[in-house]
Amino acid sequence: MLDRTDDISVAADNWLAQFEEALAKSDSGLLKTLFHADSHWRDVLALSWSIQTVNGADAILKELALHAPAAGPVGFAVDPNRAAPRKVTRAGTNAIEAIFRFETRVGRGSGIIRLIPDAANVLKAWTLLTELGELKGFEEQIGVARPRGNAYSRDFRGPNWLDLRKASAGYAEHDPAVLVIGGGQSGLSIAARLKQLNVDTLIVDREKRIGDNWRKRYHALTLHNQVQVNHLPYMLFPPNWPTYIPKDKLANWFEAYVEAMELNFWTETEFEGGSYDEKEQRWTVTLRCADGTTRTMHPRHVVLATGVSGIPSRPDIAGLKDFRGTVMHSSQYDDGENWKGKRAIVIGTGNSGHDIAQDLHSSGAEVTLFQRSSTLVVSIEPSAQLVYAPYNEGTLEDNDLIATSMPLKVARRSHALTTEKSKELDKELLEGLARAGFKLDFGEDNTGWQFKYLTRGGGYYFNVGCSDLIVKGDIALKQFADVEGFVADGAKMKSGETITADLVVLATGYKRQEELVRLLFGEAVMNRVGTIWGFGDGQELRNMYTRTGQPGLWFIAGGLAQCRIGSKHLALQIKAIEEGLLRREAGGGRRVNHS
Incomplete structure (x- = not known):
């Protein structure tokens, strides 16, 4: 049991230690003392391999008992490299908020615990987040893990960096593992994440130039939220950028981003549709290229990154x-x-x-x-x-x-x-x-x-x-x-x-994304996927950033911040499937391999 203390770091460490002990021993009695009756646990891939929210102490204990033994979470501790534990007010509630780190059998994660006192002045969990951050052995190729090469073993007669980039983006003799449809912030974010996980990814977009999905909007448009919220993954906007980013400035940044992040991107390319081979676990898709020719590809994953706004809605107005x-x-x-x-x-x-x-x-x-x-x-x-x-x-x-x-x-x-x-x-x-x-x-x-x-x-x-x-x-x-x-x-x-x-x-908006799925993949696929966007019974955006009822078909949409965050979760799932750590099928989020 946790007595209330003014030392919030000690309070957070004590709670995490008891949480880890209770999970290790499958001690439901101890676990129950750690959560308020009206508490909430959001797990983002870390224990359940799904994105889910669970409400109420009894439901949380049931879900933890279901997933924790297989996931094997250990090493819960306040993360010294993140913001220190602090007193905050969230949703009108005063709480101690602490960022922590932990590991599972297959990955490393981060989380946030918020503690508030009960009627007896004992600190218990009000909200808990556990989020998968990386897969062990498949870390992102950034920072100390960046590609190095060897300056003393160059092949002066072999292909240089530019030759290799052209070959990679040309796909003359190979197909991508992932095909991303749409080159806006959704497509760029997921492609950048997958690039750092060494998953071969191609973006296709029907516009003539990268960024045209913003560049071609009405003349006076700027973003309606501020610059500090809107960064793309890995590359922050320069510090001299305006608070509200003009559309053309953002469009030009998209071009620079694709080049800097070495993303494979085909412009003036129309995705005409695709079908899924259950036995081969891959798609057969048709692309109409800029020169009018068609190309058939067989990616294992298709990501629909066309945004919430898909097909324009034109109501039937009398006269x-x-x-x-x-x-x-x-x-x-x-x-x-x-x-x-x-x-x-x-x-x-x-x-x-x-x-x-x-x-x-x-x-x-x-x-x-x-x-x-x-x-x-x-x-x-x-x-x-x-x-x-x-x-x-x-x-x-x-x-x-x-x-x-x-x-x-x-x-x-x-x-x-x-x-x-x-x-x-x-x-x-x-x-x-x-x-x-x-x-x-x-x-x-x-x-x-x-x-x-x-x-x-x-x-x-x-x-x-x-x-x-x-x-x-x-x-x-x-x-x-x-x-x-x-x-x-x-x-x-x-x-x-x-x-x-x-x-x-x-100015009558756009049709739901389900209509685009029907158009591109047919009625059967649309029915397998179901409703896209909005909140379902699971209290998460339906079919967003997660496995769907159609294996190999994924969705990402939203503003720049949503895409930055959601792309991380989506990319980790695709990488886990590619490495045999996760089933392609949605449903329950069970791991196939925890070793």
Whole structure:
């Protein structure tokens, strides 16, 4: 039992020592004394080979008994190379937080324990994270493990570095082990991780130039979260970069990143589809290359890295086909200068809809914004940045671990508290929007914008000025429910009024990723995979960064921080499968080899 102490390092060390002893002896009685009844354990591959969250002491003890004997975790100790144990407030709860390290039979890991006193003033675990960091014998080729070579044994007549790079990226006589579809932050992150684990990986992207998936977005776009949150794996942005990164700057960094990290990347290459051979445990896929030829490959793994936003959603709007102006989806929008002096209708009030409306207004267009459903609005500063507060201090490695450590129930509670704070900060703006007829919401159970993203991929706006224009009446606001249908000149309202327009922009989002899976792999594969994104019963993002119902098919998506974190977990699983440490099939996360 742990008495409460002001020496938080001693308290953390004592808890970890007793935890290790209880696991080694399979002592459920001792284990039960270490956890609050309302406690949470998130295991990221370390013991269960799955990404899972378990709530409640009884459930945690059951899962530990199931996985710990085979995993053999030992060496639990506060990590002296990470942030020291400290007193923190997480989700409104005061706790002792300590980062620790440990080992299993196949790997090394890190974790976070948060201790709070019970009614008897005894410190017990409130939250516990165990995360696999590396596989023994298959460590990343970085730092002291970097490739060395021998300056005195060069073959002056043999291939040099450039020759070898060209051969590696050309795939003239071999196929990659992993094919990554999509060259945005998702694809680059997982390819970089796999490169350091010595897993042969090829990225294919249909755009002409690396970074075009950002470069081709609308003219004024910048990232909505700050630079310190958004680094790609292994390479931090330079310290002189702006707080909010412009799209073209990020796109150019993607090009530099591919070169610096030696990633194999084929541009202007369309993935046309694939089928899986259960017996051979490999895919047969077809690529249409830049010169129009096709290439058949047989990778063992396919990673769909096309992001949460896949196929544009174009709703069937009554009469829109009769509109004689220009209609485009927000993904096609480029620059408002082409519409100076014109009249524009923007349908949709997420980030894209607001930003496009503001861009058109700034270019001299007369803009009407149509709201289809209630929308969460939060000022870009400081409100939208509150959720990233930990990233304002400490190391990126520690902050990523803190982000990983938050179980769903605690994270929801934390975001609800943050949302209340942001509502107070934005009170004047929100009241002005309500007066203008804008329909507001604050997410399910008041959980704010980030949970809207994690559950539905949108439904919110970071105000960088468009909301102020709506409040002032400089951008007109209409409710889409009041539209009877479109006519040749524009939108005919149920009141009889016609909102005339030269341009209609459909900022109506994207279809679910399941539709892309059906398109590329067929109905049967889509049914085996099931729902993608959003939270399921396991309290984790469904089919993200983990094995799916379709062996060899993986998914990665999200913002830069999500991809940086999730790519590590995904890469370790692929490497473990390649080395025979893990089954290809999902389900239970059991190891096949612990020696």
